[in-house]
Amino acid sequence: MQSKIMTKQTSPTEPPRGTRSAYVTELLRDMITRGDLESGSRVNERVLVEQLKISRTPLREAFKILEREGLISIQPNVGATVVAFTMDDVEASIEVLIGLETIGAERAAERATQAEIDKVAELHTRMVAAFEDSDLMSYFHLNQEIHQNIIDAAHNPALSRVYAAECARIRRFRFAGNRDRSRWERAVREHEQIAEAFARREGPLLRELLRAHHIAGWQKARHALEDDRGAEDKAGPPS
Amino acid sequence: MQSKIMTKQTSPTEPPRGTRSAYVTELLRDMITRGDLESGSRVNERVLVEQLKISRTPLREAFKILEREGLISIQPNVGATVVAFTMDDVEASIEVLIGLETIGAERAAERATQAEIDKVAELHTRMVAAFEDSDLMSYFHLNQEIHQNIIDAAHNPALSRVYAAECARIRRFRFAGNRDRSRWERAVREHEQIAEAFARREGPLLRELLRAHHIAGWQKARHALEDDRGAEDKAGPPS
DNA sequence: TTCGGCAATGTTGCATGCAATTTGCGTCAA
DNA sequence: TTGACGCAAATTGCATGCAACATTGCCGAA
Numbered sequence: 001m002q003s004k005i006m007t008k009q010t011s012p013t014e015p016p017r018g019t020r021s022a023y024v025t026e027l028l029r030d031m032i033t034r035g036d037l038e039s040g041s042r043v044n045e046r047v048l049v050e051q052l053k054i055s056r057t058p059l060r061e062a063f064k065i066l067e068r069e070g071l072i073s074i075q076p077n078v079g080a081t082v083v084a085f086t087m088d089d090v091e092a093s094i095e096v097l098i099g100l101e102t103i104g105a106e107r108a109a110e111r112a113t114q115a116e117i118d119k120v121a122e123l124h125t126r127m128v129a130a131f132e133d134s135d136l137m138s139y140f141h142l143n144q145e146i147h148q149n150i151i152d153a154a155h156n157p158a159l160s161r162v163y164a165a166e167c168a169r170i171r172r173f174r175f176a177g178n179r180d181r182s183r184w185e186r187a188v189r190e191h192e193q194i195a196e197a198f199a200r201r202e203g204p205l206l207r208e209l210l211r212a213h214h215i216a217g218w219q220k221a222r223h224a225l226e227d228d229r230g231a232e233d234k235a236g237p238p239s
Numbered sequence: 240m241q242s243k244i245m246t247k248q249t250s251p252t253e254p255p256r257g258t259r260s261a262y263v264t265e266l267l268r269d270m271i272t273r274g275d276l277e278s279g280s281r282v283n284e285r286v287l288v289e290q291l292k293i294s295r296t297p298l299r300e301a302f303k304i305l306e307r308e309g310l311i312s313i314q315p316n317v318g319a320t321v322v323a324f325t326m327d328d329v330e331a332s333i334e335v336l337i338g339l340e341t342i343g344a345e346r347a348a349e350r351a352t353q354a355e356i357d358k359v360a361e362l363h364t365r366m367v368a369a370f371e372d373s374d375l376m377s378y379f380h381l382n383q384e385i386h387q388n389i390i391d392a393a394h395n396p397a398l399s400r401v402y403a404a405e406c407a408r409i410r411r412f413r414f415a416g417n418r419d420r421s422r423w424e425r426a427v428r429e430h431e432q433i434a435e436a437f438a439r440r441e442g443p444l445l446r447e448l449l450r451a452h453h454i455a456g457w458q459k460a461r462h463a464l465e466d467d468r469g470a471e472d473k474a475g476p477p478s
Numbered sequence: 479t480t481c482g483g484c485a486a487t488g489t490t491g492c493a494t495g496c497a498a499t500t501t502g503c504g505t506c507a508a
Numbered sequence: 509t510t511g512a513c514g515c516a517a518a519t520t521g522c523a524t525g526c527a528a529c530a531t532t533g534c535c536g537a538a
Contacts, residue, residue: 159334
């Protein structure tokens with residue numbers, strides 16, 4: 001348990017920069033995304049206070065934030081639990097993300113600055129490099145960054161905000177998409193087209209490419225996750 | 240100031256049902272929506288603690304929640320301010336709402352149960368009654384409820400959640416839309432069509448009606464708000 | 479007069495203690 | 509054996525005190 005947290009820390013002696021509250025919020029978010037805190041499991045204040053070496057006040061503030069983000073659920077006088085997503089919940093979120101990108105893509109094609117287009121092109125180049133290095137972690141982050149950058153190019157702060165929040169909610173379920181090489185290769189090709197359509201400001205095309213990309217990606221991820229879940233059920237008894 | 244809060248309370252002796260934290264969150268949200276806390280103004284903890292008769296802990300938790308909702312902004316070690324929206328910010332939010340309803344409308348037309356359709360029809364009837372009574376407040380709430388109910392009929396929890404959150408953010412700017420009677424009448428007619436399209440499950444039509452409805456409503460509201468803002472600037476010196 | 483530094487005041491961030499509520503367990507009766 | 513009841517332990521909700529930080533106003537030097 002302790003070791004899992006230690007692996008997260010960038011330096012052995014953790015420097016809680018900023019407020020404790022913001023620090024612990026981010027830490028918990030990562031712990032949930034990484035699976036250190038399991039879906040559906042209770043989150044005990046005392047345990048976390050001891051692990052993270054902070055007092056209950058900032059921790060409880062973090063709980064409230066994460067509850068609003070949809071990552072945990074708080075029952076008054078009972079406690080917090082990590083929200084357990086069904087596959088349908090994730091699919092619902094992806095449907096929302098697709099909808100948001102649908103608005104975003106057309107606006108971005110209209111309103112993006114050249115600098116923003118160049119930025120996405122650069123991220124894409126780096127992402128391809130990560131792919132060729134088989135660096136899944138870097139690939140994943142660059143992938144997310146590309147999508148967010150396209151959305152941001154729509155110059156709609158509300159859109160950027162909502163999109164980022166919804167991405168964060170389901171981040172933990174999106175690693176599974178590119179586990180087999182063939183899907184991964186296809187995803188890279190799709191991104192190639194996406195980057196080109198964005199560079200050419202072809203809004204409707206960009207929109208449809210993004211939609212297709214998400215649907216294909218999710219289909220793979222869903223199957224992978226369902227296999228995982230099946231394997232888990234066989235491996236350990238349900239608690 | 241005190242009096243404004245008193246008008247909000249449903250009973251003279253406030254019964255903070257549930258946790259203090261949830262109670263004060265809702266109270267602050269209402270205070271912001273109603274304009275009791277002005278856009279851009281600092282929000283002092285001590286003042287609110289004395290007004291609301293609660294301690295700083297639940298108040299600060301409420302701040303964190305409202306910050307995540309996008310209603311206030313917290314600068315560490317400085318304090319909280321009510322987020323000041325520009326007209327462009329509101330327009331950006333509405334663009335997002337339109338996008339969300341675009342997804343929602345088609346899904347709702349496919350997936351709605353008869354009970355959900357009946358519910359919207361009933362709300363619509365009540366809304367028309369409120370219109371005929373010139374009960375702007377009831378009208379406004381029923382209006383919101385209709386839109387949310389249509390979205391909910393899409394049976395997509397993520398969508399319902401995001402939509403509700405985004406509505407709450409800009410609620411305070413949407414009163415202004417139906418102030419002149421002609422626009423109000425037109426809005427009711429538009430809602431008539433919307434309710435019919437929903438009842439007939441005509442997804443694409445519903446989608447376009449909703450889009451047109453929002454755009455027309457916002458155009459009016461924007462002008463009304465700009466007039467207000469102009470009047471304010473003349474009335475009082477900018478602080 | 480204006481600008482920089484400094485003290486005084488006010489405000490926020492956090493830790494901790496206490497009260498209220500829930501949960502777990504043991505006992506007893508049916 | 510099962511179910512209900514009641515007490516104890518654990519856990520959460522909240523209030524409050526203290527420390528850290530920011531802001532304001534004042535004073536002196538240029």
